[in-house]
Amino acid sequence: MPTVTSADGTTIAYETTGRGPALILVDGSLCHRDFGPARALAEQLADRFTVHIYDRRGRGASGDTQPWSPEREIDDLAALLDAAGGEAYLFGASSGAVLAADAANRLPGFTRVVLYEPPFIVDDTRPARPATFRPGIEAMIARGDDSGALKTFFRDVGVPGPVVAIMKLTPNWKKLKGLAHTLPYDLTILGDTSRGEPLDSSRWSAVTAPTLVLDGGKSPQYMRNAARALSEALPKGEYRTLPGQTHIIKAKALAPAVKEYLTT
Template structure:
């Protein structure tokens, strides 16, 4: 398996598939190459792009040098960009969409970008996340209580209690517990974007890449409002709804829109 070395010495594992211009996929919270939507999405995109899937730090086969900072995750993407030849397209989903936008703000080698459902809370269409939410999650993880951290997070994002109970009985719960220590990373990447207030457009004012921001037609109103808000905050962005979709990515439904925009 190929790896790159990030600026702080962390080993980042990745793989490539397909042929064509380089495209880097950025996962959201608690996902990696073999646990989440990236592999299925890569399979749908491989006929058009050379797709780079990677394990974000602390996940899968990648390292996890401490202390973690958002800037180090962007350094990881800089190393992948260099491995891809110095120029690439970029796709990010959920909190990975926020990381992708932050990376494009700093790394001009990402020349075109597609983003799906950044999980901001920009208005009163759902309750704002309390300021104590991230510290509380960090404290649970520090105490070794990954299960409670996961339940707290899933309840916050709207997963019904009975569904969480069923999730705890599946083999995937053990995998999620192993990834739970990285959950605060994504919450810190979101920063202050979950307070029910408008986005600060200066955060992405240096993004030069034309960008497509997408949401699903069946997603909650707050998430659709967040996608629209990000499209308005980015300098060169357009907004599109994928009919019938939710926050759970279905590769076959999303890939055509990604191909159309990135290959334009």
């Protein structure tokens, strides 16, 4: 398995498929190459792009040098960008969309970007996330209550209680527990974007790449409003809805929109 070494010495595992211009995919919370939508999406995109999928630090086969910081996750993407030849397209989903936008703000080698449903809360269409939310997750993880942290997270993002109870009985719950320690990472990347207030566009004022922000037509309204808000905050942002889609990515529905934007 190929790896790159990030600026702080952390080993980041990745793999490549397809032919064409380089495209790096960034996962959201609780996902990595072998657990989440990245591999299926890469397969759908491989006919047009050389697609790089990777394990974000603390996940899968990548390292987790402490102290963690958002800047170090951007350094990881800088190392992958170098491995891809110094220039690439970029795709990010959910909290990975926020990381991708932050990376595009700092790294000019990303020439065109697609983002899917950044999980901001920018208005009153759902309750704001309390300031105690991330510290509470961190406290549960610190005392070894990974299941409690996961349950709290899933309930916050709208997964019904009975569904969470069923999830806890499945083999995937053990995999999720192995990733629970990264929940504070993604919540930190979100920063103060969950308070029900408009986005601070200065955060992404240096993004020079044309950027498409997508949402699903059946997603919660607060997520759709967040996607539109990010498109308006980006210097070269566009907004589009994929009819019939939700926050759960379906590669066959998403890939055509990604291809169209990156190749026109």
